[in-house]
Amino acid sequence: MPKRARSPSHGPLALSKRLKASKSPEPILVATASQAPGSPQKAKKLKLLETYALTSPFPSYPHPTPVECTAVHDLLASHHNAYPSYSAQNGQGGGKNSAETCGATPDVLDSLVGTILSQNTSNANSSRAKHSLDTAFGLNPSPSAAGGEEELESARERGWAALANAPRADVVEAIKHGGLANKKAKVIQDALASVHAKHGVYSLQHLARPSSPEAEPLTDAQIMAELTSYSGVGPKTASCVLLFCLGRDSFAVDTHVFRLTKMLGWVPPKADRVTAQAHMEVTVPRELKYALHVLFIMHGRACGGCKSNGKGKEACVLRSYMRERGLKTEEDVDEDEMKEMKLKEEVDEDNVKEEAEC
Numbered sequence: 502m503p504k505r506a507r508s509p510s511h512g513p514l515a516l517s518k519r520l521k522a523s524k525s526p527e528p529i530l531v532a533t534a535s536q537a538p539g540s541p542q543k544a545k546k547l548k549l550l551e552t553y554a555l556t557s558p559f560p561s562y563p564h565p566t567p568v569e570c571t572a573v574h575d576l577l578a579s580h581h582n583a584y585p586s587y588s589a590q591n592g593q594g595g596g597k598n599s600a601e602t603c604g605a606t607p608d609v610l611d612s613l614v615g616t617i618l619s620q621n622t623s624n625a626n627s628s629r630a631k632h633s634l635d636t637a638f639g640l641n642p643s644p645s646a647a648g649g650e651e652e653l654e655s656a657r658e659r660g661w662a663a664l665a666n667a668p669r670a671d672v673v674e675a676i677k678h679g680g681l682a683n684k685k686a687k688v689i690q691d692a693l694a695s696v697h698a699k700h701g702v703y704s705l706q707h708l709a710r711p712s713s714p715e716a717e718p719l720t721d722a723q724i725m726a727e728l729t730s731y732s733g734v735g736p737k738t739a740s741c742v743l744l745f746c747l748g749r750d751s752f753a754v755d756t757h758v759f760r761l762t763k764m765l766g767w768v769p770p771k772a773d774r775v776t777a778q779a780h781m782e783v784t785v786p787r788e789l790k791y792a793l794h795v796l797f798i799m800h801g802r803a804c805g806g807c808k809s810n811g812k813g814k815e816a817c818v819l820r821s822y823m824r825e826r827g828l829k830t831e832e833d834v835d836e837d838e839m840k841e842m843k844l845k846e847e848v849d850e851d852n853v854k855e856e857a858e859c
């Protein structure tokens with residue numbers, strides 16, 4: 502979880518001003534199905550991203566509007582006394598555990614591995630698993646111990662090579678506290694092998710900086726396409742790397758973001774996590790993506806009033822906000838619809854198992 506940033510320059514007022522001056526959000530989910538060698542799941546994943554590249558999967562769905570996004574941002578920021586901004590936390594993750602910081606680290610490969618470890622588990626467990634993996638394979642060496650920049654790069658490279666070539670059982674053992682260890686070990690080792698096969702090095706730093714001073718920076722879409730081309734890396738994981746490591750405006754939809762935005766009616770009931778992300782990538786203003794992502798997760802973890810499909814006993818600022826505006830909370834939705842939504846959610850869970858909690 503990134504650190505909270507509390508600064509007047511990043512408060513709701515400043516944000517509202519930036520919002521007014523902002524351009525409309527640029528959709529980022531672009532990939533081509535033709536890039537999909539191998540599994541039918543990968544072809545399906547890339548096809549889905551391609552389909553929703555330019556417009557929302559729900560183009561006529563009218564929510565969320567920029568005004569709604571600002572209102573909910575201001576409400577949550579004020580309630581939790583937190584004004585997260587990427588610029589305030591950028592660079593603070595250097596040398597830290599990339600699972601603990603949601604992938605906020607300058608090393609793109611380290612960010613990807615940390616984000617994979619954070620899937621389907623708590624922050625504490627994924628941090629423990631990442632720390633254990635770092636220790637077992639000499640990943641994330643400290644700059645002071647490694648010497649100069651070149652030595653640091655070599656030390657990193659040796660660590661990734663050791664992890665890529667280790668017996669699967671050793672990797673599973675190292676990350677056993679993070680849940681789904683067998684699956685995550687395979688995803689991590691497969692991704693490392695693919696990165697090395699494609700680039701000749703265990704590094705994704707080309708996504709962070711242009712290959713030469715004259716080269717154009719990669720677009721969000723190009724980065725998203727490369728990250729999701731690795732087996733087991735879905736749109737949410739890629740979006741977290743874009744958002745937390747690379748400082749791009751992307752709206753990662755994890756389990757809390759999905760639950761709360763669905764409750765707010767920002768996505769239609771039929772949306773699954775992938776289509777919800779594609780919809781809000783287009784509809785949430787760029788300037789609010791980072792802050793809303795962090796605030797929804799903060800609220801989702803802390804509030805007992807909107808858990809269990811909005812039937813929690815505690816007070817919830819989001820449910821009060823909805824009632825004040827005459828919006829239906831889920832408890833108002835009739836029972837049949839609830840049953841149908843629950844069934845759909847279960848199917849969605851199966852479809853996007855790799856896309857869970859940030």
Ligand SMILES: [Zn+2]
Nearest residue numbers: 804806807817
């Ligand atoms: Zn709540």
